[in-house]
Amino acid sequence: MQNTDRRDFLKLAGLAGVTFTAGLFPGLEVSAQMAPDFHFVQISDTHWGYKGPANPDAEHTLEKAIVTVNGLAKKPDFIVFTGDLTHTTEDGAERRARMKRFKEIVSALNVKDVRFMPGEHDASLDKGAAFKEFFGATHYTFDHKGVHFIALDNVSDPGARLGDEQLAWLAADLKQRRPDDRIVVLTHRPLFDLVPSWDWTTADGAKAIDLLMPYRNVVVFYGHIHQEHHHMTGHIAHHAAKSLIFPQATPGTQPRRPPPPPFDASLAPLGTRDVSVSSTVTMTELPVTRT
Amino acid sequence: MNRRHLIALLIGGSAAGGAIGLARAAAPGEIQIMASKFEFTPDTVKVKRGEPVTLVLTSIDRIHGFKMPDFGIRIDVMPDEERRVTLTPDKAGSFVFFCDVFCGDGHEEMSGTLVVEG
Numbered sequence A: 001m002q003n004t005d006r007r008d009f010l011k012l013a014g015l016a017g018v019t020f021t022a023g024l025f026p027g028l029e030v031s032a033q034m035a036p037d038f039h040f041v042q043i044s045d046t047h048w049g050y051k052g053p054a055n056p057d058a059e060h061t062l063e064k065a066i067v068t069v070n071g072l073a074k075k076p077d078f079i080v081f082t083g084d085l086t087h088t089t090e091d092g093a094e095r096r097a098r099m100k101r102f103k104e105i106v107s108a109l110n111v112k113d114v115r116f117m118p119g120e121h122d123a124s125l126d127k128g129a130a131f132k133e134f135f136g137a138t139h140y141t142f143d144h145k146g147v148h149f150i151a152l153d154n155v156s157d158p159g160a161r162l163g164d165e166q167l168a169w170l171a172a173d174l175k176q177r178r179p180d181d182r183i184v185v186l187t188h189r190p191l192f193d194l195v196p197s198w199d200w201t202t203a204d205g206a207k208a209i210d211l212l213m214p215y216r217n218v219v220v221f222y223g224h225i226h227q228e229h230h231h232m233t234g235h236i237a238h239h240a241a242k243s244l245i246f247p248q249a250t251p252g253t254q255p256r257r258p259p260p261p262p263f264d265a266s267l268a269p270l271g272t273r274d275v276s277v278s279s280t281v282t283m284t285e286l287p288v289t290r291t
Numbered sequence B: 001m002n003r004r005h006l007i008a009l010l011i012g013g014s015a016a017g018g019a020i021g022l023a024r025a026a027a028p029g030e031i032q033i034m035a036s037k038f039e040f041t042p043d044t045v046k047v048k049r050g051e052p053v054t055l056v057l058t059s060i061d062r063i064h065g066f067k068m069p070d071f072g073i074r075i076d077v078m079p080d081e082e083r084r085v086t087l088t089p090d091k092a093g094s095f096v097f098f099c100d101v102f103c104g105d106g107h108e109e110m111s112g113t114l115v116v117e118g
């Protein structure tokens, strides 16, 4: 599958009424004239508990990101974590210890409306049991200032399926929407076939996209691939976020998904994302440095 | 690659009788692949274009997955159970297969290559 390059994406995005800004530094006023209705912050793939050469600063990266987010000139309305809060462990007690510590660390966020979603590292070995103990439901909806948010769980099933039950739940929820409602979908893995041979898919993600297709204003934010990436399925934009642990290779550049590429600070490979929502969606990447 | 299975594969078809007497999985045109945390054994499987081959998959520890998107194949790989999938590769080249059932800390590296010659 081809990556949508940025220029093509902007063209497509323009048609869809979605724009994005990228590569700006935190604190820059990028959207003054856009009068956003509100903004939120997406944080993804923190992998708390990871130890390894791909990030020797793993114990501090999350804390640095929190400082960055707390320092935003305009406080976000809420923060969403799109999965892989913790790094996987087969020891259920250790998994819970990591979740507990993660929760303590993120309690330093000065925004108290924080929503959590699982990634496969959190949920795939116990079908989300530990995650639910600490963070509640793995899929849910909420409404904020006229925008409908849908959090989809494509990781509690170790085969990366949403499953028929959740798809039926999604269909029932969408029935209550008008075709022009603004809908933001949050999930961990790509719902579309980004790179099937790298397992960068959701087994039944196409079914969710089909259900969303009749709605004209749908944007998807996800994680999992540890890099900024933008893709359109029809008029629906999918935006992957950077991680706070290590970058992953550019999609599809090798037959097998390679190990994390060497850390190149000039690429600002780690970070979080500010999302302004009005009649459009504007993203501002918030890089986090590492020592 | 397990030599015995390779031999069984090579003689499959033209001299199928030669496979008789080999151990359980070595029927003509069959290749046994063992899944375990976090690898497939063998992790490189050579086959010939245009010749049907049956992959016999089993796990020695827990459930894994076997997915080969280029040939539209995916099955669960179960402990103590052989599952078979037959394909006739219609294109030469190297094709990735991997575990698509999250199985632990090495899951993301659990993959292999099907080499189709000819």
Ligand SMILES: [Cu+2]
Residues within 6 Å of the ligand: B037, B038, B063, B064, B065, B099, B100, B101, B102, B103, B107, B110
């Ligand atoms: Cu596996």
